[in-house]
Amino acid sequence: MKKVALLLASFFIGAIIAGPAQATSLVSSSPVGASVLSVAPTAVTITANAELTDGANDLKVFDPTSAQVDDGSIQVQGAVMTVGLKPLTATGVYTVTYTMMAVGESPITGSFTFLFNAPAVISEPTPGTSETPQISQSINRTSDFLVIALLVLACFVLVLLSRYAKQTFNSNTPKKPRTVKKPTKQKKISK
Numbered sequence: 001m002k003k004v005a006l007l008l009a010s011f012f013i014g015a016i017i018a019g020p021a022q023a024t025s026l027v028s029s030s031p032v033g034a035s036v037l038s039v040a041p042t043a044v045t046i047t048a049n050a051e052l053t054d055g056a057n058d059l060k061v062f063d064p065t066s067a068q069v070d071d072g073s074i075q076v077q078g079a080v081m082t083v084g085l086k087p088l089t090a091t092g093v094y095t096v097t098y099t100m101m102a103v104g105e106s107p108i109t110g111s112f113t114f115l116f117n118a119p120a121v122i123s124e125p126t127p128g129t130s131e132t133p134q135i136s137q138s139i140n141r142t143s144d145f146l147v148i149a150l151l152v153l154a155c156f157v158l159v160l161l162s163r164y165a166k167q168t169f170n171s172n173t174p175k176k177p178r179t180v181k182k183p184t185k186q187k188k189i190s191k
Contacts, residue, residue, distance in 0.1 A: 028046070031114045038119060051102060064093055093113050
């Protein structure tokens with residue numbers, strides 16, 4: 001009888017100690033709690049230590065203004081629960097709240113946060129009627145015409161300067177006096 005009582009007592013103590021170890025708990029999450037993200041996630045995934053039931057689980061994501069940003073499409077596959085996200089645009093701390101219930105366990109709730117740094121939005125110019133491309137195009141054409149006009153003017157000035165130089169240098173050259181040969185007198189030779 002002592003052995004049976006000792007066996008029952010050890011079984012009871014083992015069950016009490018093992019009971020909380022078997023309770024459902026969060027094993028991992030994606031994104032990881034307290035992480036800093038620069039690329040917006042498209043879904044939040046949490047993993048429990050036991051297989052989850054289909055109907056009693058909940059997973060919600062809230063932005064810095066407490067607006068819900070998950071799309072409500074919760075999927076449970078074994079111990080993994082996932083919810084899709086709408087596009088995240090605001091920089092700040094996002095809060096994830098969850099309720100998990102494993103088969104034969106009572107539900108547990110919890111939450112964690114992550115920081116999302118939204119990248120600066122660079123807007124591409126939209127094709128269509130925009131004044132900016134027309135202005136830059138007319139500025140380019142105006143500068144093209146100006147350069148061409150300056151080249152034509154430079155050529156014209158070069159021709160004028162060459163003519164002026166030709167006249168100036170040709171008129172200032174000393175003219176050689178013309179020497180006229182006088183007929184030489186022939187001496188008569190006497191006989």
